[in-house]
Amino acid sequence: MKTTKQLFIYGSLLTIFLACKKEVEKDTVEPGVTNFRAIPLSGDTILAGKDINISALLSDNEGLGNAVIEIDENYSSHIHGVNASRKWNESRHIQVSGKSHTVNETFSIPPNTAPGNYHVFFNVTDEAGNSTKYTAPDFRVENLTRPQVNLVLNGGKVGDSLTFRGQITDDKDLVKLIIKMHVPGYPNSIKLLDEEIDLDNLDDKVWDFETDGQLDFVIPASTPVGTYVVKITALDNESNYNAYEQLVDLY
Template sequence: MKTNTLNITTNLMKTNFKFLAIIAFFGILLNSCSSDDDNGSPTLNAPEITSFEYGEGSVHSTDQVAYKGSDIHIEAEINAEAVVSSITLIIHAHDLTPGEGEVDWDYENVYTDANLLVINPTFHKHVDVPTNIPAGEYHIELIVTDELGNSTEIDGHLEILDYITLSDFSIDTTAVRGDDFHAEFFVEALNGIHNITVDVHAHGLTVGEGEVEWDQEYEYTEGYHGLTEVEFHQHIVVPANAPTGEYHIIFTVEDEEGNTKDYETHIDITAS
């Protein structure tokens, strides 16, 4: 019996061709499905903060300095592929110890204003700086989160200063009535000095016979008015008929913008 070799070869070729065609078909189908999946659920990048500036609010400064009792101007440009859901601003101190009458400042605010909940918003806010916080270096942080849960952050440092700074105090702690006491300290006033006052009053002292209550405020402008840096140096006479005992003294420097800075101390007045 003769075998038709040509027919067998032809049948094998047809079988192989069908097998390869099936494999190619499923390969194309899988690739198509994968492409459809990619096109249906594109991956969006997290928001990008392209600029971040801050400083004294009254002049929209970018010098990264602000003043107690004033405000901070903060602005950021944001590129967001998905709609922004929130912007968080955080400001806190760097190891600052509050002085007498001061408190820690730990600011955090989550902004969800309608004009921010968009693609590519511009963040522009002014934040009030308390008057009773320590001066020094603060950490400032901005966090942007989109509706997909992606977030990004940027941070920096902010120096918070006093409009008026008092330092290098040298003030007598005792004085004899009829004599004077010496007071000296250094003043720096960004806006220039308007005046310096000294308020002296007693702490519950009984006024004896021939004595007169010493409760007086002294104002000094000559040699100080308009200057931004100066040494305050005065000798204040104690009335000869003032009751003896402890007195409270408040030194107040007022600048040309109405900002004030106080320094308080006590002095003991003796008869001799």
């Protein structure tokens, strides 16, 4: 009888010990995302209206729970004034199970998507609630209806005028021009020129620097000689934009 009670006590203690050990060994390993591939390849330029195929291998040591693919904009690649409704944002839930699952999904880029760089995110959660977020390299969406910039700009002498010649054209309607001039690679160091020209409500497809608004910029005499960059960003009424840059030597 005593032996039976002892065995019962030992058995109970063993059960408690194993239960505690199992609780300590709770799954804390995050799921993995590998073998990511995008066609066209990440880093490439894709035309609005086309498709992009995204594939990856999702895995977990115990079992996958759910997965979401998100496509969102890289905010730093868009300029101020682009209509938010034109930026492409899409989220898709994927049914996953088991310890590994190959994702192969095709996304159609809306034809009116604003040009710029976009991200692909994978948000994956396993059965234990562990989660991981994978960010793929950017890809760029381009829109063929963006404004076109044709500019003639020669170097100038410090203290003299720098005259802009040329045209900016669009198939619909230009709404804004942003013109800047600074040291290459250092836009906030020496700002020689920082101007916005509002063309909204003018219904114009062509902006001519000579006939529509000649821009003669006087280079301050105190400007250090050297190479500068002139950047012209043209925005149309469909939120397409084109950023044109040209180097200018000041002497």
